[in-house]
Amino acid sequence: MTESASATDRVRQVVADHDAVKVALLLLGTYVLFTILVWNQNPDARLNAIANTLRLVTFFAAVYALLVLALNLHWGYTGLFNIGVAGFMAVGAYTYAIATRPVDPAISTQPAGLGLPIPVGVVLGMAVASVLGLLAALPALRLRADYFAIVTLGLSEIVRLSLQSSALDGFLRETFGIGTGGGAGIRVDPGIDEPLRALFYAGGSRADGVTPLGEAVFGITDDLALLGVGGGIRQSVVINWAYVLFLAVFVLAFYWVLSRIGKSPFGRVLKAIREDELVANALGKNVNLVKIKVFMIGCALMGLGGILWQGSQGSFSPTPQFLPVITFYIFVAMMIGGSGSNTGSVLGAIVFAGLLFEAPRRFGAFVRQQFSADANPATVIDAVGGLLSGNVDTFVVYITETRIAALQFVLLGVVLVLLMQRRPEGLLGHRIEEAAAVDLSVRPERTGGTGGSGGAAAADGGETDE
Template sequence: MSESTEGGSSRLPGGDAGLILGVFFVLYAGFTLIGVVLGLDANGLASTLQRITFFAAVYALLALALNLQWGYAGLFNIGVAGFMAVGVYTMAMLTAPVNPGAGGVPGLGLPLPVGIVGGMLAAAFVGAIAALPALRLKADYLAIVTLALSEIIRITYNSTSLQTFSLAGIKLGTGASQGMSLPTNPVNALFYSNARSPASPPTALGEAVFGLFRVIGIERTTVVDWAYTLVLIAFVGLFYVVLSRVGNSPFGRVLKAIREDELVATSLGKRTGRFKIKVFMLGCALMGLGGILWQGSQSYVSPSSFLPILTFYIFIALIIGGAGSNTGSVIGGVLFVGLLFEGPTFVRRLVEQLLPLGEAPNTFVAAVAPLASLDVLPLFAFLLGSLDSLRFVLAGVALIYMIQTRPEGLLGHRKEIASSVNLSQREQPVQADGGRPPNESSVAHTADESHGENT
């Protein structure tokens, strides 16, 4: 059964797609209103919405990949950042030029598609290694192993001994803490004659598109950034379709059985160990691809891009939306970015413009001291100035609130029909009086709903 027919979303116009678009519409309306109050021009508004959409797309991608492991199979993977790093660095080493010149990191000089596939395969291979303990470890213990593996990967890429090295006579490198260059954003080739230089003359397509948006005051860089963001949105749709089909397949139903009770799944003859390894490899490959798409908009990558906090951000997005729901994964990524990741910065700018508070104290003690004379403005100014740093606190508060009040997330409560065919929607024979006999499955479903209301 598709997710669009689960729970309350079937009553919304457009189903789950309408729900996702509705969340985006509310988010866009809110940030547009804030931007107008802040005095942003057309290019500023377009750039702001592009940044929000970009991060919402990448967090949705990674939340979907994590949902395959945790939401479907119940595998607690806290090493998402590490598998992203494997995918990105493998792609970078495969595509880096053989002779990069002074200060560059050598690679194999392969085409970008080969590098992307190689990065996904490398992430899947490392995922297979990490999945071996999954045959014996449960819940928290598996989380510890994956977190440790993620840090081992990051520290390895940060090691100076791997800045440049030779493997079977082939020179490679990771750049260590200095990072390494990434291939040129392929979207640039659509708009510029020289994809490596935005200052080069535009192509025929670029000239037409730039001229169209120049009329409303949107600059070239914003147009190109939006084009790459639209590519990410297309990948979100692709991830969603693939994972929905996986979840509704016999393979996906076994994963959900493992999540609910592995002993029962084993007693039914399912080799749960193989299923765990397969789903872990698939999820890690998608995490590697998500990392490649995220970092692909930049010119270089470094180990500092894959700190453990990134994994916890992705978990927060999935918990908000609801584990086990692909629609919830997308909505969770959008809400996390809009309300917790980018929202505090815009709130601070808005309050500073509407309520001039003067210079904020430099220390917490200096901000608290005026409370003795009932002056709360210094403390308010201090907290407002530290709002970007307090983003971690806000994320923690939101996480605790969700766990306490709605541990299943916004959409995690929705039920899925286990069979591949929805028996409640099958055609019923017509009776002599022209009516149809009641469907047993629908009666059972109605009784289940009544029981839920009574409880």
């Protein structure tokens, strides 16, 4: 019994000490849950259905992690209440689409582009989002808390409605030869995932032939049988998985960059501003300049997140891709993980994208398969009437067939209420950090006598904000 308890304690200690283990265990549990939910949805192509579902869940977890990490730099580190994330995403995505679209589009109704390479389009998208952040920060950062939030929300809606305007699209086409597509949206040509597709298909599409790498990979996945589940995995799913792995690299890069910022003297100034802006200003820090810098950096990352998310979808439009509710989703994910924690941002993104966003929809189909009903009731009265008469199947079909989306938001509300009551700081909230960069509770023994200055310097060593 003692050995078992000791092993359990060691496992808990490993999980507590290693952030990568936390993320891996949560992701593994999410994969197991979704595998169970979709196991019998398509028995003839079970393996492909499982692979595609796990790919979709991982994709949403990755893109939300990118955006939550960027928002964490604003709210978690600095205390800037930015609820205009969707607007900066839209600016980055639209700039990329306009910059990389061909000068002479094949579809006449679509606007022309600048024909620039993909890396240039990505850099331009981040730069324009950062400049927009600068223009918003100069007047708005003089405001506090909720007033600043109102300004960023208003800016986000101005961006969305401007991109949706046919008048603006027409003006850009007549003046500069480019456009936004107005309310019809804009096609992404080429997509941000085009280089990855070229690794598998010679010309970027299946009709152009398969590359040697594609032949090797597809030779395995086309007829793959795993754990007695055959049928293979479609080539499109394999390529989409490659893009998901590409996104995972960006999540790691975001995490590394923000961790470096948080541990730097600049990061400690951000945390000081978050805790008490007046004190930080009194200590000689240029608070306004620091806030402008961090706001521009965060907006650039949000623009990149919008490019990586929507740039792989083929086309997008201001509505519904960039509605304010997207910002709400990102904030919910950060609240779940804990503001101020980069690891918490990733965990919150996985929990939101997997368990709160996708799981209710899959759960509805899973429950539906467990029951059979001759007819789908059209109204709640018919459903309740069937339930009172002993026909449980009719009621279950009504709830899970088309009404599961409403229950999804009910579940989201319940989770938020419980989170605020039980753990308001989130899963890994780190809102209170020590000001010093080193552990001052551990002081080495003095070796230079009883009161030498060398011993004091050794004991108090570490980084400073200068």
